[in-house]
Amino acid sequence: xxxxxxxxxxxxxxxxxxxxxxxxxxxxxxxxxxxxxxxxxxxxxxxxxxxxxxxxxxxxxxxxxxxxxxxxxxxxxxxxxxxxxxxxxxxxxxxxxxxxxxxxxxxxxxxxxxxxxxxxxxxxxxxxxxxxxxxxxxxxxxxxxxxxxxxxxxxxxxxxxxxxxxxxxxxxxxxxxxxxxxxxxxxxxxxxxxxxxxxxxxxxxxxxxxxxxxxxxxxxxxxxxxxxxxxxxxxxxxxxxxxxxxxxxxxxxxxxxxxxxxxxxxxxxxxxxxxxxxxxxxxxxxxxxxxxxxxxxxxxxxxxxxxxxxxxxxxxxxxxxxxxxxxxxxxxxxxxxxxxxxxxxxxxxxxxxxxxxxxxxxxxxxxxxxxxxxxxxxxxxxxxxxxxxxxxxxxxxxxxxxxxxxxxxxxxxxxxxxxxxxxxxxxxxxxxxxxxxxxxx
Numbered sequence: 210x211x212x213x214x215x216x217x218x219x220x221x222x223x224x225x226x227x228x229x230x231x232x233x234x235x236x237x238x239x240x241x242x243x244x245x246x247x248x249x250x251x252x253x254x255x256x257x258x259x260x261x262x263x264x265x266x267x268x269x270x271x272x273x274x275x276x277x278x279x280x281x282x283x284x285x286x287x288x289x290x291x292x293x294x295x296x297x298x299x300x301x302x303x304x305x306x307x308x309x310x311x312x313x314x315x316x317x318x319x320x321x322x323x324x325x326x327x328x329x330x331x332x333x334x335x336x337x338x339x340x341x342x343x344x345x346x347x348x349x350x351x352x353x354x355x356x357x358x359x360x361x362x363x364x365x366x367x368x369x370x371x372x373x374x375x376x377x378x379x380x381x382x383x384x385x386x387x388x389x390x391x392x393x394x395x396x397x398x399x400x401x402x403x404x405x406x407x408x409x410x411x412x413x414x415x416x417x418x419x420x421x422x423x424x425x426x427x428x429x430x431x432x433x434x435x436x437x438x439x440x441x442x443x444x445x446x447x448x449x450x451x452x453x454x455x456x457x458x459x460x461x462x463x464x465x466x467x468x469x470x471x472x473x474x475x476x477x478x479x480x481x482x483x484x485x486x487x488x489x490x491x492x493x494x495x496x497x498x499x500x501x502x503x504x505x506x507x508x509x510x511x512x513x514x515x516x517x518x519x520x521x522x523x524x525x526x527x528x529x530x531x532x533x534x535x536x537x538x539x540x541x542x543x544x545x546x547x548x549x550x551x552x553x554x555x556x557x558x559x560x561x562x563x564x565x566x567x568x569x570x571x572x573x574x575x576x577x578x579x580x581x582x583x584x585x586x587x588x589x590x591x592x593x594x595x596x597x598x599x600x601x602x603x604x605x606x607x608x609x610x611x612x613x614x615x616x617x618x619x620x621x622x623x624x625x626x627x628x629x630x631x632x633x634x635x636x637x638x639x640x641x642x643x644x645x646x647x648x649x650x
Contacts, residue, residue: 210234210261211241213281220280225269227281232261244283249347252276296334297369298357299438300397300428305574307433311619330355330393332368333376341379344388351389351421354380358394358401359412367400384419392423393499398443402451410458410471417466422492424499425455426474429583432575442577448481468492474500476579479542500580503638504546510640511550518557518644525558525648532561533649534599537636538589540581543605544568554647564647567593573618581605586620590628598631603646606635 213231216223233241236250237257250256256279257270271279297304306314330353344352358364361374383390392413396402401409406425413420427443434440443451452473459469469492478485488509491502514521525533539547544566551564569592571578573585582605589604604625608616614635615621626633636646 211243211247211283214284215282217280217282220278221271221273222280225271227258227260227269228262230262233281234259234261234266245343245347245349251279294332294335295370296332296373298395299367299369299400300395300430300440302429302431304437305429305431305433310617314617329353332370332373333379334368334370334372336376336379341382344383345386348386348388350387351391352383353391354393356380356392356394356409356413356423358405359409360401360405363401363405367397380413380416384416388419389421390416390419391421391495393496394423394425395428396425396443396451397428398441398447400440402443402447406451406454407458410455414458414462414466414470417462417468417470420470422468422495423471424474424496424501425451425471425477426499426501427476427480430575430577432577443477443480445481448477449483452477452481452483472496472501475502475504476500476542479579504543507543507638507640507643508546508550511553511643512640514641514644515553515557521644521648521650522558524650526561528650529561529648532563534563534565535601535603535647535649536565536567536593536596536598536631537603537647538567538569538584538593539605540579540584541568541570541576542579543581550643551647554644558648562648563599565597565599567596569593582607583617584608585618586616586622586625587618590620590625593629598629601632601634601649602626602629603634603636606637609635 210232213227213229213233215229216227233247235241235258236247237253238259239246239250241247241250252275254275255270255272257268259266259268261267273279303314332355343349356377357367359377361377364373364377365371367373380390394401394406394409396406410423413423427448428440430440430442455471455473459471462468462470469490472491475485485505486502488502488505491505494502494506497503497506537547537551548566551566555562555564569584569588570576571583571585571588572591573588574583584605585608593602602625604622609622610616614623616625622633622635634646636643
């Protein structure tokens with residue numbers, strides 16, 4: 210049962226006499242506990258809602274279009290509380306956060322509903338057989354799963370959860386039911402690498418065609434690891450060995466299943482000082498959110514957009530006939546790529562666009578953290594305070610909270626702008642948007 214907080218004007222629900230504070234009990238006799246129940250049972254053309262008002266139960270029948278919404282709003286998007294993580298993974302990034310940050314950053318979610326709705330990765334340890342039955346019944350697909358290892362005892366050790374090994378059986382159940390699986394391996398030096406990595410890839414590959422893809426990413430290690438499990442970063446040579454192992458196995462998968470299935474994150478290539486694969490290698494970038502192919506994607510999109518540069522150039526010259534000067538802040542991992550692309554765009558304007566790209570070292574979390582998404586306002590303000598910033602400072606959009614203009618350290622872009630005395634503007638990693646942001650149009 211869930212409480213209705215709002216009924217949209219003109220909706221089916223309003224016309225049927227449903228009002229805020231009514232309690233939704235069931236749809237077609239199916240109990241409603243959360244958003245997945247609600248969306249699944251709402252899909253029919255003819256539905257009967259059972260509700261409660263003032264302690265009394267009543268029913269409403271609606272005739273609507275298939276999948277059409279009926280206009281009810283609830284207090285929480287999930288219609289109940291988020292499911293928190295019950296694991297204590299040795300590589301958990303949240304455990305490596307310093308004290309004093311905003312409370313929401315310390316919440317560890319492990320919610321299968323968020324996996325379906327927003328692409329979050331889950332470990333399966335929060336699920337029971339009944340949850341798997343519901344996923345299969347509703348055909349909730351894809352499901353994003355943090356696997357890390359298919360060795361049951363090693364998974365228990367890495368995740369400090371006694372159920373971590375036994376729930377691996379859910380992978381087979383989901384695959385047999387035709388549920389698409391996007392998976393992830395966070396690789397920890399000396400734990401799940403080497404032969405254990407090969408074992409995990411072999412076990413996951415057997416789930417094809419349900420296995421869509423799997424990213425292999427290095428554990429992110431901040432400087433705040435006192436009293437935590439002793440993990441150390443992969444060396445340049447070890448990163449190369451991981452790439453060799455994953456690429457060799459993925460070529461076998463390509464021949465056997467028609468897809469490489471397994472992909473190393475950009476970070477492994479950068480640490481190994483190896484060139485990143487070309488666009489075709491990534492097969493549509495199914496693991497982009499895990500940092501797999503992000504740099505290649507940006508580079509390709511910018512190159513493609515520059516072929517149609519004239520439309521941007523005319524607008525740019527009309528707006529800035531005397532030229533424009535901007536600065537770009539980026540993380541160490543993306544610096545070379547961003548510098549090269551900014552230089553290309555500048556050259557295409559005949560030098561009327563002047564761009565300075567600044568590599569921001571992550572002092573807040575530690576220099577081993579090189580991705581742009583974990584940069585803070587403090588590091589940017591301290592490292593750019595005496596720099597030539599031009600007419601505008603462009604910052605990576607992923608440094609900001611998804612639903613609010615605030616950095617991880619609670620500084621806002623407005624505050625950063627005040628400290629640096631220059632307008633601050635977020636820039637996405639989409640190629641077209643990157644060019645337009647550089648040009649200020």
